[in-house]
Amino acid sequence: MTALKNDRFLRALLKQPVDVTPVWMMRQAGRYLPEYRASRARAGGFMDLCMNAEIACEVTLQPLDRYPLDAAILFSDILTIPDAMGLGLYFETGEGPRFRKVVDTAEAIEALPIPDPEKDLGYVMNAVRTIRKELNGRVPLIGFAGSPWTLATYMVEGGSSKDFRKSKALLYDDPKAMHMLLDKLAQSVTSYLNAQILAGAQAVQIFDSWGGSLSSAAYQEFSLAYMQKIVNGLIREHEGRRVPVILFTKGGGLWLESMAATGVEALGLDWTCDLGVARQRVGDKVALQGNMDPTVLYANPAAIEKEVGRILESYGNGPGHIFNLGHGITPEVKPENAGAFINAVHDLSAKYHQD
C-alpha cells in the first residue's frame, strides 16, 4: 500500500496534531461541479454512475483536482443497501429516490434478506478499490453508509418524506416490527462497511440523516441503539492503522453525549450546535466534524471567510476538528465559492495549531 501523502484528516480524527485544520465537504462530488454534470450525463442515470467503478472514481476525484481537499469520499448512495435487499431503487427526474417495493408490514420485514456485500453490492466494493488505487495515497478515502433508522424511513415510506408519518406510525404501532427491520439493517450496514474497509476505505461515516426527526426517547431506542450495534461490529484496525468512525446525526445536537459514548472517533455536527459548546460537552472523547451552514456558500467570498473564521475561533486551539459543512453542498453553489471556503479553512486555521 502506498504511504499517505496527506494524512491530516486521519490525524485530526484521532486528535493528533496537524499543521492546519483538514477540510472536506459532504457531497463534494456533486452537481455544483460542471465536470460532475458532464460525467453523470455520460454515465446515464444516477445509479448507472454509482454502478460504474471507472466513472464513480472519476467523479470522486474531480473535487480533489479543483480544490486542496484533505479527504475523498466514495461516490455512492445510502440507499444501495435497501436496493440490494430487493426493493428496486430508482430516481425520477426532479424527485427524490423511490422504491418499487415498500416494506411496511411485519411479514414484509421478515422476508427481507441480508445482503452479502461482495456478492450483492460488488459494484460498490469495485468502486472503493478503483478509487483507492487511483488516489495513490493523495488523501484518505472515506467509506459510508446510512444509519438503520434513516434507511428504514425510505423503505417504509417508499421514498423521501417530509414528516415520516408511515415510518413513525409503524414505530409507535408495532415497535417489534420496527426493531426487526432495524436489526436487519444494522447487520447489513455492519458487513457493508466492513467490506468497504477491507476494499480500502480508511475511515467510515454513518449518515443518520433522519435521526433528528425523532423524539429524544425514540432516538435512543430506534436510531442510536442500532448505530451502537454497528460500531460494535466494525473492523477498527486495518493495514496497520486505526479506521476511525464518524457518527453524524443531523439535528442530533441535543444528544452529543450519548453519541460520543458509542465509542466512535468523531461526531459530525450540523450548524445549529455551537462548536465550542459541543467541544466542552464531549470533552476529550471524540473529534468533531463540521459545522458551517451550507447556505453560507450562497453568500459572497468575504462573508464565507468571516464565517469560517468564526467557526475556527469557536473550536479554538489544538487538534480534533475536521472542518466540513453541516450538510451536503447544494447544486446551486458557485464552484468558486466552494474554493473560497476550502482555502479559508487552511489559511485561517494555522494559528490554532502552533504548538
Added chain:
Amino acid sequence: MTALKNDRFLRALLKQPVDVTPVWMMRQAGRYLPEYRASRARAGGFMDLCMNAEIACEVTLQPLDRYPLDAAILFSDILTIPDAMGLGLYFETGEGPRFRKVVDTAEAIEALPIPDPEKDLGYVMNAVRTIRKELNGRVPLIGFAGSPWTLATYMVEGGSSKDFRKSKALLYDDPKAMHMLLDKLAQSVTSYLNAQILAGAQAVQIFDSWGGSLSSAAYQEFSLAYMQKIVNGLIREHEGRRVPVILFTKGGGLWLESMAATGVEALGLDWTCDLGVARQRVGDKVALQGNMDPTVLYANPAAIEKEVGRILESYGNGPGHIFNLGHGITPEVKPENAGAFINAVHDLSAKYHQD
C-alpha cells in the same frame, strides 16, 4: 369581563398548582376536522376565513365543542403582518403561502411601512373581540404572531422555502439590511400583539418556526435578539391579570437557557428535547409547553396514550407543564385520535398534581 371557568392553562403558565395538566394543540382549528373544512368552504379562501370575524370565531370554537381543551387560539395566520406591509399574501391550492411582492434589497426594506394594528389589521382585532365574547369565559384565548426572523424568511423568499437560501444569503451578505428588516418586524409584532392583548387575548405565543434553521450564533443575533425586543415591549398585565408570553422556537432545544433568559413565562418545545432534561436546564425560570411528536397521532389510541404517559412521567410532579404537540396537528389525523390524546393528558396527569 366574565370570570374564567377554566383557568388551568393560565395557572400552569405561571407555575401555579392545577388539578390536571392543561392541554391544547397547535393548529387545533384545522383541516383534520370536517366541520372546519365545511366552514372554510363556506368562507371561500383561507384569507377570507381569517378576515371574516364570525367564521374565524366559529372555527376557533369548533375543537372546543369536540374536546375538553384548556385553551382557545385565535384563528389567523402569522403572515398577516407582511400582508399589511403591502406584500400581497395569497395561497395557491396545494402550495404554501406566497407573496406578490418580494423584499430582498435594502431599498425595498427601507420602504416598508410599519402597520398600525387597529387600522391595517383591524380584521384580526375584530376576530379577537368576537371570539373572546363568544368564549364567555369558557377557557382563555391565546393570541399569536410569527417571530421577526420567521416572517423575514417568507418576505425575502417570497413564500415557503426548504433551505432559506435567499434569506440566509441576505443575512450573511448584507447583515445591516437584514437587521433593518428584523427591527421593523419586531416593532410591528410588538404593537400587533399588544393590540391583540387589548382586544382580549389572555396569553400570547411567538411562533419562531424557522429560528431552528440558523446557526447558534445567527440564532442569537438574528432571531432571539428581536424576540427579546418584542418581549420588552409587550403589555404584561391586563384586566388585573398577568398576560403570559410563550416563546416557541421549533428546533431550538439547544438554546433553551438563552430563551428562558428573555423573561417570558413559558417556552414551547418540539419533540426532540426530553422534557425532564429541559425542566432541569431551565429550572424555575419558565413553564414548558409541549412536547409530543405530532406524528404519534397517526398511531393507534393505545400507542398515543403510552406516549402521553411517557411524556407526563418525564416532566414529573408539580405544575408548570402545558401539554401540547411539538408542532401543528396535520390534516390527515383522525379526529378520534386527537380525542384520545386530549383525554389521555387529563386522565393520566392527575397523579402528578396531588399536593
